[in-house]
Amino acid sequence: MYFDYMPTMRYREQEKYAYKSVNLKDNFVPLFEFVSKTQRTKDTIENFVRDTKHERAVLIDVPLYLPMKTQTDPKARELIAPMKANHQEKADFLCDKRLIEEDKYIPVVSYDPHVPYQSREVIKQINTFKKHYNKLAYRAHYKNLSDFLDQANDHLNSNDILILDLDEASQAHPKFKKAHKQIVELSKKYNIVSVILRSAIPDETTNTGLEDDEILDTADNSLLENYSEYGYDAFGDYVGVKKDTLTSGGRISPGYLFYSWEENSFYGYKGVLNDASSFTNVLVPEIMQSVPMKEFSEEHKRSCYGCCSIIEIHKGKKKGNSQPAWKGYAAGHYLQTLNEFL
Template sequence: MATNLIYMPTFRARQQENIVLTSFQFGEHIYPMIEIVKEFDRKRPEEKQLSFQEIHLKLIEDINATKVFVDLPVYLNERASMKDEVLLFSRRVTSNREKRTEHLLQLAGQSAKIIPVVSSFLNRTGEFDTVKMQVDALRDIFPSIGFRILINHFNEDWAEVSAVATDADFIILDLDKIPPYPSPPIKQIVATWNNFNTCPKIVLRSAINSEVLNVNLKHSEIVFDADNGLLDQYRPSFKANSFGDYAGIKKDDLTSGGAISPGFLLYDAVENQFVGFKGNGGKGEDKFLSDFEDVIVPDVLNSQSAQAMKNSPLPYLSDQNVGWNILKNINAKNESGKSQAKFKRIALEHYLHCIRTKIEYNELTVV
């Protein structure tokens, strides 16, 4: 059951996330997880469209990590507001156990690197024993399997998972939106899985949920609705070996995009909290996008959180922090900051660098 894993950042395999996935040096203690939520990474002319297998094998090959968890998330709640390609993939593939397994098997070319993630279909389709069925289909191909259990389904899923997990596997407890603290329901679950030592255990939770909106941010103030307490709680409260989150960005509902609303959440690695920044209306035709350059970037660079990270003995804002370098380049007018998508990359790069730094300086260690 020995593992070097400390941290599992979770990505949705979208454009800005893929840029980070294929450029960041994760090292031996960070295994990213990819949630594949659509068949293709982007639209191409039909005659040039790559297959699911071609797209994702290449992506995984290019990730600088020892291992990569791959999930086709069963937990998604379908809704009419979802992007068409996400809804279609959910209905055709992830809601069908056999088709989902077929898609994972298409990635066998990277079997030494991939840890396929299995979830029970009981609460999705009403089928029983689906964990074992999936394991039987995958075990001979992939050396390790990840089991994802949503906390609301723990009691139903635990018996299935604990019966088939081996010492080469990983169990992921997904807290969803439940606060990462030892409430009575969580204590009952921890009491059950604390006695399970067959394989490493990971606790997953997004610090920034879909309810956190740019338009509601208070400029230069702590975002109290963004709770990164799991970083401190995954061991003492959950007796877990590792933790996972969505790498400093919001776990959104995969719906179609709305209007541009300039905003940015800066991770303060010293205080383990997020500080919000928002635009003020700007000027001219691109008044909303110009707020990124004219308001948000200078105020982030001059914030108390930035100063605290500069003064920290840990190099949170070193030259290896790609996100911080992009902010400085925008402020120096060396590159454009008029892109909401770019700030998603900045948030990812900065957060990942800070967590990697904590690991490198033994603030987070292998159990």
């Protein structure tokens, strides 16, 4: 199976809206991370199968790498915590009959890089997935990489997928030279697709730290341009939004990261802390006159979920003070842009 981009999203409301707004090209294969059992009282898997019915292939995972904190969203904790303790829980969840019947989903074998490597837990995923799926993906982290690859090496089949997840570390760091070589050589040995995944936006990024209509210097989206130089078949990212740790609560902090294809960079915009109305009163006027907004064609603005939503807010046709919705606008714009130009 050929593809060259793996948009990676949590399966929750705003990323879902962004995803559904774009008819992904054939060379895009999404990876969805489940973060709850239900969505607004409805069954997550039932919704997911309906939302992805048009795709030819979809990777599915549960983010075992996420730390469980006091502030972790209760729904995320309910799903993920038992799976971190017992990988069979994750395997059984991803082997739901409704997923297996569709013959399009590819389960991801993954692990928590923040604890000692647990080969007995990982093998539970591999053995269970192989009973129900004819194609698997393996998600490696730099930590415990050799242990994981040694174990995966005994189970890889042609047309599987091998992912190196760098979190937000730069692919150019010298310490990853050996890791790149290991992944690429193993992929060639078994004729499988190699993917390098990283978040372009640092976790330390805050909306209050953004400068209006200025490029966010700490964001690094260079993987889009140079992944093949490291020998990979494809790359993945978190569709132009920060890979958050799924914590609940916090203050209202209006802000927006607007992706520029010409610069391959993110421009920042911020409102007034704890003032939700500044999404509409401050952010929207700034964005309407921004460098990225002037960059994109009228056709893009009509078809882009993010741009179209902001324009409708500007015209008073749509409410614009929901903080989660703005994350969806950023993701929708990024996805639409890559779908047009990549």
